[in-house]
Amino acid sequence: MLGTTVILAFRAINRHKLRSFLTTLGIIIGVAAVVTMVTLGNGATAAVREQISSLGANVLQLRPGQGFGRGGGGPRPPDFKPQDLTAIENQLTGVRAVAPLVQSSGSTAIYEGSNWSTTVYGTTAAYFEVQNWKADTGRLFMTEEEEAGKPVCIIGNTVRTNLFQGNDPIGKRMRIKGVSCQVIGTLATRGQGGFGDQDDVVVMPIKFVQRRFTGDRDISQILIAVDDAYDTSAVQASLEELMRERRKVKAGDQDNFNVFDTKQISDTLTGTTTILTQIVAAVAAISLLVGGIGIMNIMLVSVTERTREIGIRLAIGAVAREVLMQFLVEAIVLSCLGGLIGLFLALIASIAIAPLMQVPFIFDVKVNLIAFLFSAAIGVVFGYFPARRAAALNPIDALRHE
Amino acid sequence: MASLPPSAPIISLRGITKMFGSGPTAFQALKGIDLDIEEGDFVAVMGPSGSGKSTTMNILGCLDVPTAGEFLFKGRHVEALDRDQRALLRRRYLGFVFQGFNLLSRTSALENVELPLLYRGEDKKTRYEAGMAALEKVGLKEWWDHTPAELSGGQQQRVAIARAIVTQPAVLLADEPTGNLDSERSVEIMELLTDLNRNSGITVIMVTHESDMAAFAHTIIHFKDGLVERTEERVKA
Numbered sequence: 001m002l003g004t005t006v007i008l009a010f011r012a013i014n015r016h017k018l019r020s021f022l023t024t025l026g027i028i029i030g031v032a033a034v035v036t037m038v039t040l041g042n043g044a045t046a047a048v049r050e051q052i053s054s055l056g057a058n059v060l061q062l063r064p065g066q067g068f069g070r071g072g073g074g075p076r077p078p079d080f081k082p083q084d085l086t087a088i089e090n091q092l093t094g095v096r097a098v099a100p101l102v103q104s105s106g107s108t109a110i111y112e113g114s115n116w117s118t119t120v121y122g123t124t125a126a127y128f129e130v131q132n133w134k135a136d137t138g139r140l141f142m143t144e145e146e147e148a149g150k151p152v153c154i155i156g157n158t159v160r161t162n163l164f165q166g167n168d169p170i171g172k173r174m175r176i177k178g179v180s181c182q183v184i185g186t187l188a189t190r191g192q193g194g195f196g197d198q199d200d201v202v203v204m205p206i207k208f209v210q211r212r213f214t215g216d217r218d219i220s221q222i223l224i225a226v227d228d229a230y231d232t233s234a235v236q237a238s239l240e241e242l243m244r245e246r247r248k249v250k251a252g253d254q255d256n257f258n259v260f261d262t263k264q265i266s267d268t269l270t271g272t273t274t275i276l277t278q279i280v281a282a283v284a285a286i287s288l289l290v291g292g293i294g295i296m297n298i299m300l301v302s303v304t305e306r307t308r309e310i311g312i313r314l315a316i317g318a319v320a321r322e323v324l325m326q327f328l329v330e331a332i333v334l335s336c337l338g339g340l341i342g343l344f345l346a347l348i349a350s351i352a353i354a355p356l357m358q359v360p361f362i363f364d365v366k367v368n369l370i371a372f373l374f375s376a377a378i379g380v381v382f383g384y385f386p387a388r389r390a391a392a393l394n395p396i397d398a399l400r401h402e
Numbered sequence: 403m404a405s406l407p408p409s410a411p412i413i414s415l416r417g418i419t420k421m422f423g424s425g426p427t428a429f430q431a432l433k434g435i436d437l438d439i440e441e442g443d444f445v446a447v448m449g450p451s452g453s454g455k456s457t458t459m460n461i462l463g464c465l466d467v468p469t470a471g472e473f474l475f476k477g478r479h480v481e482a483l484d485r486d487q488r489a490l491l492r493r494r495y496l497g498f499v500f501q502g503f504n505l506l507s508r509t510s511a512l513e514n515v516e517l518p519l520l521y522r523g524e525d526k527k528t529r530y531e532a533g534m535a536a537l538e539k540v541g542l543k544e545w546w547d548h549t550p551a552e553l554s555g556g557q558q559q560r561v562a563i564a565r566a567i568v569t570q571p572a573v574l575l576a577d578e579p580t581g582n583l584d585s586e587r588s589v590e591i592m593e594l595l596t597d598l599n600r601n602s603g604i605t606v607i608m609v610t611h612e613s614d615m616a617a618f619a620h621t622i623i624h625f626k627d628g629l630v631e632r633t634e635e636r637v638k639a
Contacts, residue, residue, distance in 0.1 A: 004520050015508040312504045315465065316518045316565070317493025319486045395465050399504065 002329075005322060009330040013337075023298040024338030026291025027378065031342025031371050032349065033284035038367045039350040041277025043359035048269045050360075051191075058232050059130055060239060061260040062088075062222040077256035079218035084246055088222065092239060094230030099127035100206055101221040104177070104213045109155075109163055109202060111174040116162040120176060120202050122209025130225040138170040138185030141205055149207025151181040156199035157189045176202055179212055191358075232261060291338070292378035299331050299386035310390050311398025324391035331383020332376060339375030343368050410477055411438040412572060412605055413462060418471035418481075420457050431457040432468070433628040439607065439621075441572070444599045446616035447609045449625030455609055456577070458625070462607060463496060463575045464488040476572070493521055497566030497604075501578040503558040505550040505565075511537060512546040515564045522569065536564040540594060556587035560594065567598060574598065576608040580615055592618040 013020045064077040080100070089098050102122040109116050121127070125141045128134070135154065145152050153176065160169055169183040181204065190198040210217055226235045236259050243249075243257050303310070310323055347363070354361040420432040432454045439445055449455045460466035461473065464480065465488075473481040480491060492498075497518075505514045516533040524532070537543045540560040550558050559579060566574055576595065580588035596618050599606045608619065616622050622634040 004523065007520065011509070011513070308504065309506055312506065313517070313521075314489065315463075315492065315498050315504075316521065317489055317496075318521050319489040321486070322521065396460055399500065 002325070005325040005329045006333070008326045009333050012326075012330055013333060019298065019302075020334060020337075023295055024291075024334050024341070026294035027288065027335050027338030027375050028291075028342045028345065030284065030288030030291040031339050031375050032345040033287055034281055035343055035346035035367060035371045036349045036353070037280045037284045038277060038371075039346065039362065039364060040353060040357060040359060041273065041280065042362050042364055042367070043350075043354050044357065045270055045273040045277065046362055047359040048273050049266060058226040058228065059262045060224040060226060060232070060236055061262065062224060062239065062243065062257060063260065064220070064257050066254065066256075066258050078247070079220050080222055080257075082217055082219065084243070085219060085222060087242065087246060088224060088239065091242060092224070092235065094227050094235045096225040096227045097126045097129040098225075099123050099130045099223045100219040101127065101223060102206060102209050102214055102219060103221075104209060107177045107202070107213075109159060109174055109176045111163045111169075111172065114163050114165075116159055118156075118159050118200050118202055120204060120209060120213065122204055122206035122213070124206055127203070127223065130223045133190070134188050135185040136188045137168070138183070140185055145184075146205045146207065149205050149209075149211055151179060151208055152184045152205065153181045154185040154187060154203045155183055156187050156201040156203075158197055158200040159202055160186050176204075177213060181208075232263060236261060288374065288378065292335070292382045295331055295335055295379065296382035296386060299327065299383055300389070303327065303386050303390040306390075307393060307398045307401040310393050311395050311401065314393070314395035315399060320391040323393075324387045327387035327390045328380070328383045331387065332379035335375045335379030335383070336372070339372045342375065343372060346371075412441040412476055413437070413439040413607075414472075414474040415458075415461075416472040416474075418458070418461060418468045418473065420454075420461065420466075421469045431628055432461075435471070435628075435630055437623065437630060439605065441605055442599070442603055443621055444596065444606045444619045445608065446619035446622045447607065447625065448611070448613070448616055448622060449631070453625035454628040455625040459575060459577055459607070459609055462573075463498060464491050493518065493569070495572045497569065497571035497574045499559070499562050499566050499574065499576040499579045501581040503550070503555070503562045503582070505558055505561055507551065508549055510547045510549055511542060511553065511561045511564075514550070514561055515568050518565060518569045532568050533564075536568040537561070539567065539598075540564045554587075555583050556590060559583060559587075559591055563591070563594060563598075567602065567604065570602070571604060573605045573607060576606065578609050578611065580610065580612070585614070588612075588615060 062080070064079055082100075085098060085100050088095065100123060104120040104122070107118055107120045109118055124146050125143075128140055136157070138154070140154060141152065144150075153174075155163070155169060163169070163174065164172070169186060172183050173180050174183060175181075187199070187201075187203070206219070224235070224239065226232045240255065240259055244255060247256055249255055313323055314320075351361050415435050415437040418432055418435040419430065422429045422431055435454070435458060437458075447455045447459065457466070461468050464475075464483070467483075467488075468481055471481065472479065475491070475495070480488070483491065506517070512530070512533050515536050516529040519529045519532055534543060534546065537546055540563050542557060542560055542564065545553060545557065550561070553561065559582075563579075574595070579595070580591050583591065592615055595606055595608065598604050606619075608615075610616050620636055622636065624631040624634065
C-alpha cells in the first residue's frame with residue numbers, strides 16, 4: 001500500500017511542477033539557511049580554534065602589567081630582564097621551550113625600491129619551537145648569530161611576497177628601519193590570526209633588535225611552551241609564584257605582570273562563536289517552520305482544489321486510509337525534496353561563502369542529516385491535517401464538487 | 403449470448419428508505435424501495451428529478467447507506483457495512499461511469515484506467531496489460547498516452563468506461579453516461595455498454611433521462627416520488 005501511495009504522490013507532484021516547487025520553496029530556503037549558517041558557523045569556530053592553536057598550543061604568555069594592555073594608571077610596570085628568562089629556563093619544571101620577545105611595529109622594510117611596513121620581532125630560535133613554526137626555505141638562527149646579535153632576519157610570507165615578489169630572498173640584503181640585514185630564511189604560511197596577519201613579520205635575533213632599535217636589554221614578553229606531559233595550570237601557578245618573587249611583589253599586592261593561557265582564550269572564543277552560530281541557526285530555523293506552514297497551506301488548498309479527484313479515488317475503491325496516506329506522503333515527499341534541494345543549495349552557498357569569510361568549509365554530516373530529518377518531520381506534521389481532511393470527504397459530495 | 407437467469411438476483415433491495423436531514427427540515431428521499439436486479443441484466447433507471455433515482459444509485463453503488471431496509475449484494479447483507487468495507491466492496495465488484503466523465507486531469511488515459519488496479523495492489527506489468535486490454539475494448543488503444551484534455555467527450559467517456567471495467571466488475575453503474583454527449587456519441591457509448599453487458603457478462607445499471615438510451619436496456623425501472631412506479635421488461639435485442 002505504501003508503494004502505491006508513493007507512486008501516486010510522485011505522479012501528483014510531477015503533474016503540478018510549479019505548484020510543487022512553490023510549495024517546497026519555504027522548506028528549500030529554510031533548510032538552506034539553517035545548514036549554511038551552521039556550516040559557516042562551524043567553519044568560523046574551527047578557524048578561531050586554528051588561529052588560537054597557531055599561537056601555540058599550551059603556550060603561556062608572560063607580560064608585564066595586568067590584562068592585555070600595559071595596565072591603567074600608575075607607574076608603568078617594568079619589563080622583564082634577561083635574568084628572568086634564565087630563571088624561568090632553570091627553575092621552572094614542565095617547560096618545553098622559553099622564548100623572549102620584543103616587538104617593533106611600523107618598521108619599514110626596503111628591498112630594491114619596494115618597501116613594506118611590517119613588525120619586527122626580536123627573539124631567539126626557541127620562539128619557533130614555542131610556536132611550532134617551521135622555516136619554509138633557508139634556515140632559522142644559529143646560536144652564534146643569536147649570541148652576537150648578528151644582522152640576519154627570517155621573513156614571513158606576506159613580507160616575502162610584497163618585498164621580493166617572485167625572487168628568492170635567501171641571501172639577499174634588505175634594509176629594515178634603516179639598518180641592513182641579510183635574509184637567511186622564510187617562514188611557512190600561517191594565515192590570518194586572531195591578532196592580524198601572522199605572516200606580516202620580520203624575525204631577528206633579540207640582541208640585534210635590543211641594540212639597534214629598543215636601546216636596552218628589556219624583554220617585553222616571554223612565551224613559555226608547556227610540556228604536554230605537564231598540567232598547564234600547575235605550570236602557570238609556579239610561574240606566577242616565581243615571577244612574584246623575582247619582581248618582589250608583596251603578599252596581598254596585585255601582580256605587576258600577567259600570564260595568559262592561550263587555551264583559555266581558545267575556549268572563550270570557541271564558546272562565543274558556538275553561541276553566535278546557535279543564535280543565527282535558531283533564526284534560520286524559524287524560516288523552516290514558516291516553510292512548513294507554507295506546505296500545510298498549499299496542501300489544504302490542494303485538498304479543496306482536488307476534491308473531485310478525491311471523490312473519484314474514493315468511488316473506485318480507495319479506502320480513507322489510502323487517501324490520507326497519499327496526501328501525507330505527498331507532503332512528506334515535497335518537504336523531503338525541499339530538504340534535499342536545500343541541502344544542495346547550502347552546500348553550494350557554504351563552499352562559495354566560506355573562502356570569502358576566510359573560514360574553512362567543513363561538511364558536517366550530522367548537521368545535514370538533522371536538517372533533512374527535520375524537514376521530513378515538517379512534512380508529517382503539517383501534511384497530516386490536510387490529509388485527514390481529504391480522507392474524511394464524502395465520496396458523493398466530493399464527486400459533485402465543481 | 404445472454405447469461406442464464408440465476409436463481410438469486412445479484413442485487414436485492416427490500417424496504418429501503420432514506421432520510422436526509424433531521425427535525426422539521428427532514429426530507430424522505432426514498433419511501434420504501436423493493437427491487438431485484440438479475441445477474442447479467444441491463445437496467446435503465448428513469449424518473450424525474452427528485453424521484454429518488456440518484457439516491458438509489460448511490461446506495462446501489464455503496465457510496466451511501468440506507469436509513470432503513472435490507473440490501474443484499476450477491477446474497478450478502480451490505481446495508482450496514484462501514485465506510486472502508488464499502489470502499490473495498492466497490493473496489494472488488496463495482497465499476498462507475500459518471501455523466502461528467504470524472505477522469506483525472508493531466509493524467510494519461512492509461513494511467514486513469516490503471517488507477518483502480520493500483521488500489522488493488524496489482525504490479526506494474528499486470529496494470530499495464532489489463533489497462534491496455536481495457537482501452538482496446540473501448541477502441542482507444544492508440545490513445546493511451548493522451549490526457550483527457552486531448553480527447554473528445556466521447557473518447558473521455560470511453561476511457562471512463564475502460565477504467566470502470568478494468569477490474570472486471572460484477573456490476574457497472576452508469577449515472578447518465580450520455581448526458582454530456584451528442585446523439586451520435588451517445589449511441590456509440592450505448593453500443594459499447596450493450597457489448598460489455600452481452601459479451602463480458604457485466605450487469606449494467608444506468609440512470610438516464612432519455613428514452614432513446616433507455617431503449618438499449620432489457621429492464622427499465624421508473625421512479626416517482628421516492629418509490630418504484632413500475633418496472634418494464636423489454637424483449638431482449
